[in-house]
Amino acid sequence: MHVGILGPVEAHSPDGKVAVGGPRPRTLLALLAMRAGEIVPLDRLVDELYGAEPPSDAANALQGQVSRLRRALGDASLIEFHPAGYRLVLAPDQVDAHRFAALAADGRQALEQGDPQVAESLLAEALGLWRGPALADVDAPDHVTRLEQQRSAATSALIAARIRLGKADVQEISSLVRQHPLDERLRGYLMQALNQQGRQAEALQAYEDARSLLAEELGTDPSHELRAIHLQILRGQTHRELPAQLTSFIGREEELRRIASLTSRLITLTGPGGAGKTRLALQAAGPGAIFVDLAPAKDVPAATLQALGLKETVLAPEDRLTLALRDREALLILDNCEHVIAEAARLAQHLLSTCPSLRVLATSREPLGITGETLCPVPALKPEQSVALFTDRARLVNPAFVQDRHTVDICRELDGLPLAIELAAARTRTLTTEEISSRLSDRFRLLIKGNRAAAPRHQTLRAVVEWSWDLLDADERDLAASLATFSGGATLEAVEQVCRHDIEVLEALVDKSLVEASDGRYRMLVTIREFCSQHKRVDAEHAAYFHALARRADPELRLRNQVQWFARLTAEHANLMQAVEWATDHDPALALQLVRELSWYWYVKGSRTEVQGLAEKLLARVPEESTEEYAILLALAAPERVQVKLRELSGPIKQPFVLIAWAMLAGPPDPSTPRIRLHDEVESSEDPWIKGLLGFSSAYLSWTADGDRAAAIEKSREALRQFHDLGERWGSAQVLDVLANLTEDPHEALALTDEALRAVEELGAVEELAELRGRRADRLLDLDQDEAERDYLLALEMATQAGLAATRALANTGLAKIAQHRGDPARAEQLLREAQQELGFGWMHNAAKQQVEDALSELARSREA
Structure with missing residues (x-):
């Protein structure tokens, strides 16, 4: 026998649904079911069955209702009489309300213990037991209120779990907010869900709506928790979210379990290029982690500040990061550490020693080599995982693809490296697996006979990239080599102006998986970019393009469309820094102009530390002059010399950063200080x-x-x-x-x-x-x-x-x-x-x-x- 009260009151026997009877038998069954297995006192049953006007012989009347209910259930032993009352002889899990409560409690516990996946499963199962409003066909308002409150709490917990998983339903939450407009917890969930979908403006508006309603209806401000979410979203406008993944995650179950089981505060994923370290780190981290891509970085603390959306101050960058992170429970992903290994190690050690609640997940081709580090090697995929990955990616370009014996050969020949497998799978659009397998075999033999000192997996990875290069026509090769010059990806406009190829050639590279297209930008995987850049560089054209962009953007940063222009320069930050670095080495005059045009962007962005090293290098390469550009360079490289240089300036001021630097370094003017020409x-x-x-x-x-x-x-x-x-x-x-x-x-x-x-x-x-x-x-x-x-x-x-x-x-x-x-x-x-x-x-x-x-x-x- 099973009893349901989460909806109309129902009873089900092994033979099917039971006709319980009228309102009083249904109410009696519900009252007993809510305390299944326990004795319900007689006076409580009378009170809830008959209310304020019970019959003169209430005990006999109750006994009559019990008799009717026993006959309806077909088994008198299900309802036991005791001197103190009656008991429904059912286990709690035979009543849907008890099953719901147990599942919901387990779900909330899983959520508190940091397992949103299990929490979502349990809470969804719990809420799936509801068939409508609780006790829909009986009059028991107090019990209905209690059950509906439990339902609301479980719904909130389910939304919280889905937010942690990054898959909350905005429409569902919006509907709940309309039903409960003063529930600040639901308002916070709505803001978080909108923000996760990249709808920051709507998330901020949702906060303003809540603030206005609370002030109007209750005369209060939003709670601390809601304000904290608001602040997090504001930071999120510059705080770099985890990169969205466009394909499914396959394999690595053992590595994920190992990462989850480790208690170390520093875990480093190690392995060769193309092994899938970054993708594994993102999968293990889940939403909410802070992602720092060090691939284009020269300065690790500066890149970390940028990822957190922080500007520079007089504090050292490491101390600035400590101040921002020391009271937060956070996971910091330091990705692609190998080319800045010493600096990444120093920053990780500093932050871990000063921020007790911080954890670091690093990816690198070699360990950071500091105390407390736990290594988690990222080996080749197992054969069955390799085949599953190849099949999944092949079906993206060839929906009719069917795995065959050559698929296994290809994955084995590629040493189970995910990047190599994905590149090979993309070729199934035009080649058979037999053709792919034969080409890879030839390429391996050629490379093994070449550089025997190289690591084997570097040989096979290079073979895949070089073979992909061989499949390109002349225009595609030229564009691939030119595009490899961009350290931060490129827009279509940049591709057309710097690389001088049309969109059809670019689309061909996207189709052949040499270029990734996302959010209007075109990027190469690091390994492919390194290979392609050996064939051609367009650094001068690249620097000229970004100089023109900086020159065009600078005045716009102080006009009506400044928000959009700041966003555009931020998206091109790595390329702008690359242009300044190249020009510093090859065309210092151009570098000086770039510094001038970018100075206001850098000031508002707070990139002083990041550009200081470059500025110092450029200062040593250009002659001293009494110009605005030179004064800006001094403000970045040698601020102690700026005030002397400002006294020498005589031309019109074109770059407002000169005034800001003047004010920042000198402070409020002293009326007794003699005027200089710059005042005029x-x-x-x-x-x-x-x-x-x-x-x-x-x-x-x-x-x-x-x-x-x-x-x-x-x-x-x-x-x-x-x-x-x-x-x-x-x-x-x-x-x-x-x-x-x-x-x-x-x-x-x-x-x-x-x-x-x-x-x-x-x-x-x-x-x-x-x-x-x-x-x-x-x-x-x-x-x-x-x-x-x-x-x-x-x-x-x-x-x-x-x-x-x-x-x-x-x-x-x-x-x-x-x-x-x-x-x-x-x-x-x-x-x-x-x-x-x-x-x-x-x-x-x-x-x-x-x-x-x-x-x-x-x-x-x-x-x-």
């Missing part, structure tokens, strides 16, 4: 961006000097109009922040700060968001200390993620003032001492130090009073 050049500039920058800067400085607040506000608003006309968000945010300082109305200051926050959110500038959030808290101190505290904590969290020591110190200073006001001077002093320890050198840190010291002095005076 800036003040006479016709560049609207520079005029806007100068307008609010001079207005604010003149106010501090003569106290004319009204004039300063008017000049700043004129600067804001100029930036708005340009559509420039960064400049607008700076002016809005200044206006917030100038106004005497605290509510207006708050509104201006919120507008500035929205401006930098569009740029995804996490550092500016952290700084402005802290200043918003400052402006809330006299209005709403509870809200100020929330903003300080959020600023502290964002500054920690972004590695901003000065912003952290200022946030802790604000929290100390709140603690002091609440009568907790010990806590206030602790926060201020922590803030002191955060700070280093530079005028921004000096300004923060002054605020900390002022707060300490105020605290001391209050204790003496």
Whole structure:
């Protein structure tokens, strides 16, 4: 016998469905089933069957209902009488509600233990037991509420599991949000699911919708958890997601189990090129890991900062990463370490020793060689896995492909290397397996007779690539060799202008698996690119193209379409760095122009450390000159020399980074400092961006000097109009922040700060968001200390993620003032001492130090009073 209450009440015997009877027998069966195997007290059964008006002889009436139910079930022994009540003689797993509860509990436990795959299976099975609303045809509202709450909790857990697996259903979650609009957990799931699908704008809008509804309906702000998801998505606009895979993952079960079983915080996947180390790492990591592709990198810490979406500060990059990662439970994938092995090893050791919750999964052709490293070799695929991989990939290009005896020969001859197998499988579009097998055999013999000192798998891998090269016609070979020049892949426009081939030839290379096409970009696997680049290079054409792109992009970075242009340059970051590096060695004059055109992009992106080495190299190769380009180069390579060079400049300023570098290095101007020609050049500039920058800067400085607040506000608003006309968000945010300082109305200051926050959110500038959030808290101190505290904590969290020591110190200073006001001077002093320890050198840190010291002095005076 089985009883179902997750829907209409039902009973099923081995002979089929049982006709239970009317409402009271169904209710009685449901009440007993909910406590199957337990004695249900008589008074409880009477109360729930008859409500507030039971019959005069309730005990006999209940006994009559029990008799009817026994006859309906066809087995009187199923319902036992006891002096205290009645018992349904069924095991819990014979009632769907109990099976549901057990499966849901196991599913939630699996999710908590980090196994979303098992959790999804169990929770889906649990929810599959529901046939409709609980107890749909009986009147038991309290029980219905309890069961539906359990159903809702299981549904949420299932969504959480699917989000971890990267396969949540946005439509399903949206429907649940419409049913439960104030459920912040569902709102968070919706934001995460949208973000996983690359729909960041919609995810951010979902947060704004939730924030508005909560404020309107409840008068509250989003919870800390929802704000954390919002911040994660904001970081995700620059935080590199795991690369999406276009084909199925086959084999490697043993390696996946081994990786899952290892407790080491550093695991290195080792093996030859083409063994599938990267793909295995991505499969083992799952969603949420931080992926750092070191293949095009020259500077490992800089590449890791870029992957995290962080800009450079005065802190060393390693310390910056520590600040961002030390309080996070995260998995960092360092991919393709072999060409930067020593630097990758140093960074891994530093981060593992300073970030106790961090784990590192590295891929390399050789071990990192540091203490605590666990090696996980990635061997050749087993024969059956090789054949399965070949068959799967062959059917992508030839749906009618059927495995035969030559398939096994091909996989054996390719030593089970996934890259070689995939390349060979792609040929089944035009060749038979027998033809492929015979060609591979000839190629192996040729290479073995050549370089016997090379590793065998390098020989076979080279054989596959070289054989693929032999299959190309003259145009395809020329394009393959030219395309190999690009270190970061290429757009169609770049292929056509640099390589000078049309799309038909490019599509032929895609068809032959020598080039991957994804998101409008064309890339080569590293091994193929290395082979093809030996035949031809187009470095000069490549550098000229990216110089033209940088020159075209630079003014756009300060205009209405700046968000799109920043994204475009970010996508070309590796190629831009390659162009600067090549030009530094072969055409220093061109390199100097590239540095000028890229300086504002690098500043906003925060790439100072990454470009410093190149800048130093270029500085040694170009003659000293009194030009804007040379001043920019000094700002990147030798900042201590910049102020001297700025005094020599006489021409018009074309690149705004000169002004930013001037301000960053010199700090606020000293009125007693003699004017230089650069002052006159800036003040006479016709560049609207520079005029806007100068307008609010001079207005604010003149106010501090003569106290004319009204004039300063008017000049700043004129600067804001100029930036708005340009559509420039960064400049607008700076002016809005200044206006917030100038106004005497605290509510207006708050509104201006919120507008500035929205401006930098569009740029995804996490550092500016952290700084402005802290200043918003400052402006809330006299209005709403509870809200100020929330903003300080959020600023502290964002500054920690972004590695901003000065912003952290200022946030802790604000929290100390709140603690002091609440009568907790010990806590206030602790926060201020922590803030002191955060700070280093530079005028921004000096300004923060002054605020900390002022707060300490105020605290001391209050204790003496």
